[in-house]
Amino acid sequence: xxxxxxxxxxxxxxxxxxxxxxxxxxxxFGHLLGLxxxxxxxxxxxxxxxxxxxxxxxxxxxxxxxxxLQWSYLKExxxxxxxxxxxxxxxxxxxxxx
Numbered sequence: 001x002x003x004x005x006x007x008x009x010x011x012x013x014x015x016x017x018x019x020x021x022x023x024x025x026x027x028x029f030g031h032l033l034g035l036x037x038x039x040x041x042x043x044x045x046x047x048x049x050x051x052x053x054x055x056x057x058x059x060x061x062x063x064x065x066x067x068x069l070q071w072s073y074l075k076e077x078x079x080x081x082x083x084x085x086x087x088x089x090x091x092x093x094x095x096x097x098x
Contacts, residue, residue, distance in 0.1 A: 011071055015093055019074065020051040022086045030057035032077045
């Protein structure tokens, strides 16, 4: 699952790894992505590590839409979670990738 998401996402594996590792509240992140409570409960039961839970949230969101997750969308969610430092770090990474 992880490799498919990374390969098919314009953000690239470096940026996705930062998101997986640094999102503090995976459940809130999943909720803001639009995942239903029963899906979040299933993720919690199936995945022990927070990083895996964040990744699964993103996978389920991507699976529900035809287009890959865009940075502008994820940025809005992260800022809504008060993850300003994470957003700044990702934007620095993106600037270095361009």
